Amino acid sequence: MEPVYKRILLKVSGEVLAGSKGTGIDFEKVNEVCKVICECAAMGTQIAIVVGGGNFWRGRSSGDMDRTRADTMGMLATVINALALQESLIQLGNDAVVMTALDMQRVALPYNKYDAVRYLNEGRVVIFGCGTGSPFFSTDSGAALRANEIEADVFFKATNVDGVYDKDPNKYPDAVKYDTLTYDEILEKHLMVMDNTAAALAQNGKLPVLVFNLDDPENIRRALNGEKIGTIVK
Numbered sequence: 001m002e003p004v005y006k007r008i009l010l011k012v013s014g015e016v017l018a019g020s021k022g023t024g025i026d027f028e029k030v031n032e033v034c035k036v037i038c039e040c041a042a043m044g045t046q047i048a049i050v051v052g053g054g055n056f057w058r059g060r061s062s063g064d065m066d067r068t069r070a071d072t073m074g075m076l077a078t079v080i081n082a083l084a085l086q087e088s089l090i091q092l093g094n095d096a097v098v099m100t101a102l103d104m105q106r107v108a109l110p111y112n113k114y115d116a117v118r119y120l121n122e123g124r125v126v127i128f129g130c131g132t133g134s135p136f137f138s139t140d141s142g143a144a145l146r147a148n149e150i151e152a153d154v155f156f157k158a159t160n161v162d163g164v165y166d167k168d169p170n171k172y173p174d175a176v177k178y179d180t181l182t183y184d185e186i187l188e189k190h191l192m193v194m195d196n197t198a199a200a201l202a203q204n205g206k207l208p209v210l211v212f213n214l215d216d217p218e219n220i221r222r223a224l225n226g227e228k229i230g231t232i233v234k
Contacts, residue, residue, distance in 0.1 A: 014078070016033070041094050164177070180231065
């Protein structure tokens with residue numbers, strides 16, 4: 001089947017990489033995800049990834065800690081996950097590059113839009129670490145920003161839920177899932193799909209966002225082929 005999208009930005013939460021362990025990295029889960037990414041890349045789709053760091057650190061749970069320092073710790077946590085994804089992808093036979101918004105040339109390349117696009121055109125998977133590189137911004141905002149910069153066709157937000165609901169489906173059995181939403185509806189209904197900055201970046205860039213569950217990594221391929229999964233925001 002011909003992929004619907006030529007270039008995607010895939011956001012992978014840190015919690016997904018923790019698997020059933022809950023914290024740290026479950027390399028069995030990482031390899032499951034990366035195997036599907038390699039198969040999608042083999043179909044001709046260019047794949048960029050933004051990874052979160054919540055399996056190691058969440059700045060918003062840091063209590064009275066200075067917010068800038070707490071967020072910087074979170075940015076560094078994303079680099080650990082980015083390097084884990086890179087290692088798995090390379091072992092599976094697909095070259096991968098890690099680019100970071102904070103300078104750390106001994107372990108990753110500095111982010112540059114034009115180099116990133118060149119690597120994508122060469123068939124490499126490009127993994128972006130450190131979010132936006134600034135405190136007070138989430139990795140969702142970083143994903144929307146990078147997706148706009150590299151001119152991705154779509155932003156795949158892969159999470160631990162199978163779409164967007166009107167309320168938390170883990171707490172309320174009568175929660176209703178949306179198949180489609182607009183950016184305005186996200187803001188008006190206060191739906192916790194992504195933070196307002198990420199939603200505004202996506203809206204301004206006319207970037208569709210597909211929210212789906214990554215418990216089954218095959219959902220990446222299903223989304224790429226245009227199957228109706230999750231919730232599409234546009």
